[in-house]
Amino acid sequence: MSGDRVADIVMYALFLILPVSALLARRVPLKRTMAMALAWVAVFAVGLLIVSQQHRLSGITSIFSDQQVQGSETRITMAEDGHFWADVTINGIGRRMLIDSGATTTALSAATAAAAKLDTDESPFPAVLNTANGMVSARTATVAELTVGNVTARDFGVVVSPAFGDTDVLGMNFLSRLASWRVEGKTLVLVPATA
Structure with a gap:
């Protein structure tokens, strides 16, 4: 066993001994102490679950949202x-999309296009795109309504390809x-055009 491992075990033992000895010195009933300990474990477990699954909890997680x-x-x-990463609504379907100023066109995965009920047969010919991963064949489609925060784009052109994997851009x-749009420190600021 390495010296660091021994030091960790000693530190954890001290962390355990100190509260246990304080409880024994106060002569707190064991049942009540165990119930209290289980309650705190449950509180921390629920908190950890909420934080780790916040992207799946729509509505509840607005306090955790990185988009305001x-x-x-x-x-x-x-x-x-x-x-x-923006929280986007595409024809009423919620998605998390990468904002990429290096991408000329908005690109959707085949799964997102299907969920948003996009017609990928608008054009008889596929578009050929030069991406960071090489040439990709894609279909064009039009999104009736795409919304990010207070910004809404209507009749919005996109490209769709299975080559994009699960990422929407x-x-x-x-x-x-x-x-206008700008970056202030670690915040991207989107200002909608006036009608």
Whole structure:
């Protein structure tokens, strides 16, 4: 056993001995102490579950959201991976999309297109895109309504391909519809165009 491992075991033993000795010195009934300990374990377990599954808890997680509407702006906090991810509604279907100013066009996965009931047969010819992963064949489609915070784009052109995997990307064709967008520190600020 390494010296660091022994030091960790001693530290954990002290963390356990101190509260147990304090409880024994106060002569707290064992049943009540165990009930209290189980209650605290349950509280921490529920808290950990909520934090780890916040992306699946729609509505409840607005307090955890990294996307907020403040005045006329939608503000999106940078994720831990260094990217900006937006909570987007596409024809009424909620998705989390990567905002990529290096992408010319908004690109949707085949699963998202199917969920949003997009007609990918609008054009008889596929589009050929030059992506970071090479050339990709994609179908074009039009989204009736795409919303990010307080920004709504109607009759919005997208490309759809199984080659995109599970990732949906908001590209420059979305950002160019805004009055402005900017990055302030670790926050992306979207300002909708006035009607």
